[in-house]
Amino acid sequence: MNEEKTPSKLEKILRAGHLAVTSECGPPRGSEAGHITKKAEMIRNHVDAVNITDNQTSVTRLCSLAACIHLKMMGLEPVLQMVTRDRNRIAIQSDILGAASFDIFNILCLSGDHQSFGDNPKGQNVFDLDSMQLIQTVRHMRDEGKFLGGDSIERPPRMFVGAAANPFADPFEIRVPRLAKKIAAGVEFIQTQCIYNVEKFELWLKLARERGLTEKIFILAGVTPFKSVGMAKYMKNRVPGMDVPDELVKRMSGVAKEKQPEEGLQICVETIQRLKEQKGVRGFHIMAIEWEEKVPEIVERSGLYPRPNVN
Amino acid sequence: MRLQYPSGIRIICLPCTGKVDLLHLLHCFEKGADGVYVVGCLEGACQFNTGNLRARKRVALAQEILEKIGLGGDRVQMYNLSSSEAPRFVQIAEEMTQKILKLGPNPIKLARRKMAA
Amino acid sequence: MIVAKQKPIEEIIETLKGYNKILILGCNECVTVCEAGGKKEVAVLASALRMYFMNQGQEVKIEEATLERQCDHEYLEEIRKTVDQYDAVLSLACGVGVQFLAEKYMHTPILPGVDTCFMGVTEERGVWSERCQGCGQCILAWTAGICPVSRCAKRLLNGPCGGSSKGKCEINKEVPCAWQIIIDRLNELGRMEDYERLIPIKDWSTERAGGPRKVVREDVRS
Incomplete structure (x- = not known):
């Protein structure tokens, strides 16, 4: 797992054996780039790379690629999230080349939430490829230097290829086989769904370790701090594929309203500290939804600061 | 008991209201009936288990259609009673008659007469 | 089978505006099984439309027929001799039947009476669900x-x-x-x-x- 395949800083950090830290920024619902650069500025010294979501929850936003370019121009390391919901294989390959032309070196391959969740529920979806096939596509373009159609690519993309994994979705029995399948498709790093049920995550990780999967890829454990007990309940009851144990909801509701943000941060830091010790966890993906300003604090309190310098 | 009920009602006997078809209901109105009501056994007491429940759904659909085509959905109704409830039978007959009198004659009947004239 | 559902009657009425002699044409295949466009549904719709137009004071003649299939020439030919009597044909077949009629009878407006939904199964009476998209x-x-x-x-x-x-x-x-x-x-x-x-x-x-x-x-x- 030591041989670098791309100029990605995230890849370098992971291959050097450091615990990586990534975070994410959602682009604005308008064309004001300042929203995204401001968020990125808050976290630039505390994370190794920043994911830019791709029309998350199917709500139309400024495009992921353009936002990645803004970050790149600021000297940050973007992770281009790409969903297969909105693009066919022509658009996908074209956008990958576009990103590569700006030396965007990381991509996260996703299928994307169904459009019925977003602001255009009456729209078509594409799903020409699924997330596994998107992984295969990027690897094919990078490693073979070819388009899916077989023609050669001049200056192929050099992208470190990631995907998501949700250890908490059903059915649990295929969650590890599914990871194996993504690895077979060519994925190199994984960012997981937000982890609240730590025991279940550890079980998933143990099963992955037993199959030797954690030796083949870098798993970044996903965490999201609760801002309030309301958010904890929302995540528990409303977000598909999210597993929030009752104890955490109880813990959040056990403190006064003004102290709840601090309690949420504390839970997040405790989760990171516990998972740092787990073999197979190679970093953290901190998704502080509309709370990016707290990312530096989480990173520092979790003992993940300063970030390594690999260049 | 020899109870009296309004004379404008024509009774059509069926073995079970489950036999009532949507088409029967519509054809009544097409032929000029001012109102139609289906009287089934009490819910839960159908000899064929669900005949009266099916009838209720068909009446509901007939109401919807009559409403949409401008005849008024209230012209068709579903009632339930048991065979021993003669006073209730009379009460329903009077209630339905009052309702139809209020709604006025079936506009189809009038339109047909007008066209014939 | 191909599963369809009946169009709302007000939508059908809108499309029939201006026609005085209309044939409602059912299909004995899929749409009969899914209770959207068989002989029975033709009769119900015809009755409702007759009443509607009469109530509007319009003399519109509505006639009924149901073919074995509307996706084969031989059955569609059955109305060749009579189709010219009508100002329009409202087909309760799936979109396939509607189009085949339209291709065959160039001079007659052919209108759809159902919304064609998918290829599916009868889960239970009154419940149909999709199984195939013909990829x-x-x-x-x-x-x-x-x-x-x-x-x-x-x-x-x-x-x-x-x-x-x-x-x-x-x-x-x-x-x-x-x-x-x-x-x-x-x-x-x-x-x-x-x-x-x-x-x-x-x-x-x-x-x-x-x-x-x-x-x-x-x-x-x-």
């Missing part, structure tokens, strides 16, 4: 006989996605997750190892993407 290249051999193209909201060939929860799809708790059914079947069949087989990128050119499709069998062709 032109069946993959059921690899997915335990359950189709992710028609039954997964994201058509994932390598599912399930992270939104599968307690056997249901993220889009609606009433919708079963196709991949949960596939996995349950693989378990029953003792073939869970098949799950890890990556289904390759699909050739969608045999689906809608490739334009209107055609099947030609030279050996049976006349």
Whole structure:
């Protein structure tokens, strides 16, 4: 797992054996780039790379690629999230080349939430490829230097290829086989769904370790701090594929309203500290939804600061 | 008991209201009936288990259609009673008659007469 | 079968405006089974429309007929001699029948009386659900006989996605997750190892993407 395949800083950090830290920024619902650069500025010294979501929850936003370019121009390391919901294989390959032309070196391959969740529920979806096939596509373009159609690519993309994994979705029995399948498709790093049920995550990780999967890829454990007990309940009851144990909801509701943000941060830091010790966890993906300003604090309190310098 | 009920009602006997078809209901109105009501056994007491429940759904659909085509959905109704409830039978007959009198004659009947004239 | 549902009567009335002699034409096949466009539905609609127009003071003649099928020449020919009597034909067949009629009878307006929905099954009387989207290249051999193209909201060939929860799809708790059914079947069949087989990128050119499709069998062709 030591041989670098791309100029990605995230890849370098992971291959050097450091615990990586990534975070994410959602682009604005308008064309004001300042929203995204401001968020990125808050976290630039505390994370190794920043994911830019791709029309998350199917709500139309400024495009992921353009936002990645803004970050790149600021000297940050973007992770281009790409969903297969909105693009066919022509658009996908074209956008990958576009990103590569700006030396965007990381991509996260996703299928994307169904459009019925977003602001255009009456729209078509594409799903020409699924997330596994998107992984295969990027690897094919990078490693073979070819388009899916077989023609050669001049200056192929050099992208470190990631995907998501949700250890908490059903059915649990295929969650590890599914990871194996993504690895077979060519994925190199994984960012997981937000982890609240730590025991279940550890079980998933143990099963992955037993199959030797954690030796083949870098798993970044996903965490999201609760801002309030309301958010904890929302995540528990409303977000598909999210597993929030009752104890955490109880813990959040056990403190006064003004102290709840601090309690949420504390839970997040405790989760990171516990998972740092787990073999197979190679970093953290901190998704502080509309709370990016707290990312530096989480990173520092979790003992993940300063970030390594690999260049 | 020899109870009296309004004379404008024509009774059509069926073995079970489950036999009532949507088409029967519509054809009544097409032929000029001012109102139609289906009287089934009490819910839960159908000899064929669900005949009266099916009838209720068909009446509901007939109401919807009559409403949409401008005849008024209230012209068709579903009632339930048991065979021993003669006073209730009379009460329903009077209630339905009052309702139809209020709604006025079936506009189809009038339109047909007008066209014939 | 092809599953269709009746159009709202007000929508049908709107499309029939201006026609004075209308034939409502049912179909004895799929739409009879799914109770959208068979003889019975023709009779109900005809009765309702007759009453509507009469109530409007319009003399509109509505007649009824139901053909064995509307997707074969021989049955559609049955109305050749009479079709010219009508200002319009309202077909209660699926979109296939409506179009075949329209292609055959150039001078008669042909209108649809149902919304054609999908290819599916009768789960129980009054409940129909989708099973096939006619992608032109069946993959059921690899997915335990359950189709992710028609039954997964994201058509994932390598599912399930992270939104599968307690056997249901993220889009609606009433919708079963196709991949949960596939996995349950693989378990029953003792073939869970098949799950890890990556289904390759699909050739969608045999689906809608490739334009209107055609099947030609030279050996049976006349």
